[in-house]
Amino acid sequence: MxxxxxxxxxxxxxxxxxxxxxxxxxxxxxxxxxxxxxxxxxxxxxxxxxxxxxxxxxxxxxxxxxxxxxxxxxxxxxxxxxxxxxxxxxxxxxxxxxxxxxxxxxxxxxxxxxxKLKKYDPESDKKETIIVKLIRNKKIVTDYLNQVNFCENCLKENTFISLSSGKMYFEVHHFIPYNEEVQKNYEINLDNYYNLVSLCPECHRAIHLSEQRNTIIKNLFDKKIRIKEFKGFYGENGIEKIISDYKKTNMTKDHEVNFADFDDDLYDFVI
Structure with a gap:
């Protein structure tokens, strides 16, 4: 029983x-x-x-x-x-x-x-994974970084010189996550110029992985909502909707992503 x-x-x-x-x-x-x-x-x-x-x-x-x-x-x-x-x-x-x-x-x-040191085994020491990613427009990334070459969260202007660009290194981030689960709730493609923000590497990881995520989102939201084009596709929604959108992504404290996995295109690093 x-x-x-x-x-x-x-x-x-x-x-x-x-x-x-x-x-x-x-x-x-x-x-x-x-x-x-x-x-x-x-x-x-x-x-x-x-x-x-x-x-x-x-x-x-x-x-x-x-x-x-x-x-x-x-x-x-x-x-x-x-x-x-x-x-x-x-x-x-x-x-x-x-x-x-x-x-x-x-x-x-x-x-x-x-x-313990062990010999590399090409069969057991690797795995195949299939990643399905939404297509990103690299042109708007380059253009955005040329226009906004500082961190829009902490306002840092100096990080390190990028090997690829020869300029100060920053990463472009989709403020409303460009994620299939999130995108289906928006008519406008979220991979657009007005949905981008420039972040230093530390703030970029923090908005995905840290307990300060909501504070960073609020800081950026207060700036973004003043932009007519951004408000045009975001509408009259409050900050709660974006916070909810971030919860739909897979980058949380319970699933921390190794950013080095993306080192094939770090200069155009967009999430």
């Missing part, structure tokens, strides 16, 4: 995991002690099958490894109560210190594996 998990039962399971987790032992080696502790501390162990309790420990194991920054293992759980309870344990200095120590020791133990 599928019985809903109570807060108390979840709490006992988390307590049991933290009580017996040991860096020198695998979860399998301490699972018996964990289950015995659960049997002694829950109101009714028999209300669920033995397998259900074991799976719950695997859920906790999964979350624990995620919190410690270790490779994922165990079974991903779905209960918010479990996350809430584990948060309480991680906020406790005793447990935080132990998990930090656990994480550090694990990486030290794997150091030789991580840093």
């Amino acid at each position: 599928n019985v809903a998990w109570t807060y108390d039962d979840e709490k006992v399971c988390v307590e049991a995991f933290f009580k017996f987790i040991d860096f020198d032992k695998t979860l399998k080696m301490v699972r018996k002690e964990i289950i015995e502790y659960i049997k002694l501390n829950v109101k009714n162990y028999e209300i669920r099958t033995h397998t259900s309790w074991v799976l719950k420990i695997d859920n906790i194991h999964y979350l624990f490894r995620v919190w410690c920054g270790l490779p994922k293992a165990g079974l991903k759980g779905k209960t918010s109560k479990q996350v809430e309870i584990m948060n309480i344990f991680f906020e406790n200095s005793k447990f935080k210190n132990s998990t930090d120590k656990f994480s550090k020791e694990w990486f030290i133990s794997k150091k030789s594996e991580f840093y």
Whole structure:
């Protein structure tokens, strides 16, 4: 029978995991002690099958490894109560210190594996990917950088001299993201001169990846909305729409893109 998990039962399971987790032992080696502790501390162990309790420990194991920054293992759980309870344990200095120590020791133990030199294998050390990108007009990029050769967010005028252009290096960014998911909500092609902004490399990454994203968007929005042509296709929408558009892109703190992947056309770097 599928019985809903109570807060108390979840709490006992988390307590049991933290009580017996040991860096020198695998979860399998301490699972018996964990289950015995659960049997002694829950109101009714028999209300669920033995397998259900074991799976719950695997859920906790999964979350624990995620919190410690270790490779994922165990079974991903779905209960918010479990996350809430584990948060309480991680906020406790005793447990935080132990998990930090656990994480550090694990990486030290794997150091030789991580840093071991190995021969390049042309078969296993590469992968093929298919990227579908919207077509970008490089002419407007060049023209825009010739007109606006500074960062429109931080107002920086000096970065470094570009090998390609011989000029100070800046990157062009589509203010409203030129993304297929976003573009379908606009009649006008977003790859247009009035939707471009010039950014220094740091601000360009920040608008995609940093927690200050919304602040940068607001700063640029206050300037862009005054441009008649931009307002012509953006309409009377507020800043909330653009913030929502950015959430539809794949560059977030949970999916940080390696910008070096685009080094084939960095001078014309547009996103």
